[in-house]
Amino acid sequence: MNAARHSRTASWAPTKRRVLAGAGAASMAMFVVAGVGIARAHSTVNLEVDGIVYPVSTWSHTVSGVLSQADIELGEHDKVQPAASQYVANGQTIVVRTAKPYTLTINGDRTTLWSTAPSAEGVLSGLGADSTKAVLAVDRSYSRSSLTPLVTQTRTVTINVDGSSRQVTAREGMDTRAILNKEKINLGPLDRVEVKNADGLTIDIHRVSRALAPRKVPIPFEEHGQDSDQLFVGEEQVTTKGVEGESEELTWSENVDGGEAYAAPLNSKVTREPTAQIRSVGTKEVTPKALIEAGLDPKATLEEKTEADGTKSIRYRAKLGTFSTAAEITAAGGNSAEVAQAMVAADIPLTYSGEDPRSLAKPLVSARGWGDSEFQCLVALWNRESHWNPYAKNSSSGAYGIPQALPGSKMASAGSDWQTNPVTQIKWGLGYIAGRYGTPCSALGHSNSVGWY
Incomplete structure (x- = not known):
């Protein structure tokens, strides 16, 4: 057996007719020579070609001479025994085995193997350690006369087809096609038949279909970095999420046993461009x-x-x-x-350490034309509300600041520093009192009666 990736160098293929013709020609040559009176030693040898044996009378003394006289030309991968250069004796047998090319997949690698084995089982067995890892593709294009028998002796073979397995008897000399016909297993024009010798001889049938169909294919988006002074150095965040685009492809696909085995786009058209993703990268110290x-x-x-x-x-x-x-x-x-x-x-309790807010409030009260009595009412009112703490916050209601504005953000109308500046809070509070109650004492009276102002 010889593994190669070359075709045979000769087109000759032995048949019973050609062997008989060659043998007859060799015999005629003997009689013609004898007829002209040339006394020369001759011999009769047996020529066996792929199991067919014929006697050949010859004047040649070498194997190559006998083969030439019988019009048998050896291919590059054929075998002969004895070797072509050896001498032959009267009555000796010359054995010729012609090789055929086989397509094998071994450990996922596809290769062409020339073999003189008489059966597919023999081809696989001849691989030695690789025999259980090899898959032999059955060439369905061969003519009936060139089909290789599956086995040389009757044995049980497993057929795997359409998701099920069955045990069948393969008789001596039956080829794969004959076994499938016997089991009434129909093959589509694209179906593949493979022979394996792992855990027993197995015939695997793979259903193959091909189609042209449109399909939508996503187009990945790109991501770009962008500096941002809103993020600190070391920070990064996606501020614009990427969106995949889409293209429509006309695709040729091949499916094996219901699953896509191969696909090739024939043409493509973008139907939606992708949107780039923006990742902001911080620059703030x-x-x-x-x-x-x-x-x-x-x-x-x-x-x-x-x-x-x-x-x-x-x-x-x-x-x-x-x-x-x-x-x-x-x-x-x-x-x-x-x-x-x-x-x-952040609701972190603060202690006010600045100037007494009451002293800040007094000139603001006087500026509204209110006297000392109104100032005293204001002191009493806001003592009750916040103890004049600019950071006072009612945890249940959310009221905030010296005047306990609800919500505290109302005081933003008096200044953006309303959360921390007592003057801003006082200005807002006096405006609220004047608009709602008229004077601090009226506001205090309302608070005394209902508990709030």
Whole structure:
């Protein structure tokens, strides 16, 4: 047996008729020579070609001479015994085995193997250690006369077809086609038949179909980075989610046993362009004060997270007060209005350490034309509400600041620093009292009667 990827060098194929003709020609040559009176030794040998034996009378003394006289030309992969250069004796037998090409798949690699084995079983068995890893493709284009028998002795063979298995008896000399016909297994024009010798001799039939069909194919989107001063250095987050595009392809596909084995697009048309994904990359300097003003703990570290839309982000995430006390936050960020506002927003209790808000309120009360009695009513009213603490917050109602505005954001009409500036809060509170009650004493009287103003 010889593995190769070449075709045979000769077109000759032995048949019973050709062997007989060759043998007859050799015999005639003997008589013609004898007729002219040339006395020369001759011999009779037996010529066996692929199991068919014929006697040949010859004047040749070598194997090659006998084959030439019998008009037998050896192919590149054929075998002869004895060797062509050997001498032959009277009565000796010359054995010729012609080789055929077989398509095999071994460990996933497709190759062509020339073999003189008399059956498909013999072809596989001759592979030695690879025999259980090899798959022999049965060439359905061969004519009946050139079909290789499946077995040389009667044995049981397994047929796997259409998702089921069956055990059948393969008789000596039967080829694969004959066995399938006997079992009434019909083959489509594209179906593939393979023979394996793993765990017993097996015939596998694979149903093959081919089709042209349109299909939608996704077009992946690209991702681009973009600097952002809204994110800290080290932070990154997808700010525009990418969207796949789509193309429509006319595809030629081959399906084997119901599954797609191969597909090749013939033409393609883009029906929707992809939208690029934008990943913002932070450029803002990371400082404790900057983290605090952003509502983050100064001890926060970068954390990776999968967002609700499935994208990955890296951010400082620990909220203000998660790791640090109010004193640590103040020490890290400084005693500024921005830090105080961040602490208020994070519900971190603050202690007011500035000028007494009551002294700040007195000139504002006088500016409205209210006397000392009205100022005293105001002091009593806001003592009850907040003890004049600009950071006072009612945990149940959400009222905030010295006047306990509900919600506290109402005071933004008096200034953007309403969360931390007592003067802004006082101005708003006096305006509210004047518009709702007329004077602080009237507001106090209402509070005394119902508990709120």
